[in-house]
Amino acid sequence: MRALTLSAxxxxxGALAGCAPVASPTLDAIRxxxxxxxxxxxxxxxxxxxxxxxxxxxxxxxxxxxxxxxVTLTMYAxxxxxxxxxxxxxxxxxxxxxxxxxxxxxxxxx
Numbered sequence: 001m002r003a004l005t006l007s008a009x010x011x012x013x014g015a016l017a018g019c020a021p022v023a024s025p026t027l028d029a030i031r032x033x034x035x036x037x038x039x040x041x042x043x044x045x046x047x048x049x050x051x052x053x054x055x056x057x058x059x060x061x062x063x064x065x066x067x068x069x070x071v072t073l074t075m076y077a078x079x080x081x082x083x084x085x086x087x088x089x090x091x092x093x094x095x096x097x098x099x100x101x102x103x104x105x106x107x108x109x110x
Contacts, residue, residue: 027069030094035074036066039084041098042077058097081105 030036040047040058047056059075066073078084081100087093 038062038075039093
């Protein structure tokens, strides 16, 4: 079941990445630097260092997306969601991935 879910999400991410007629400035920047920077939380369901190295569903999804973009993945865990938001706002991360829920806290700040 997990493999099926992972496959469906990776397919969806790939379709979304490939359907925009013009790449966004952020996607252009990621491709130009050759690196996708992802922040996450150290949780068994998201990202953790296991016997084989980095593991977790969010890690697998980010790795597949980076491969689809043709860039390397840099993924690192932070202490909490506020620290993840700070990394995004500062431009040090491109994506936050940690089984997050769409709440007002995650709305773009103007």
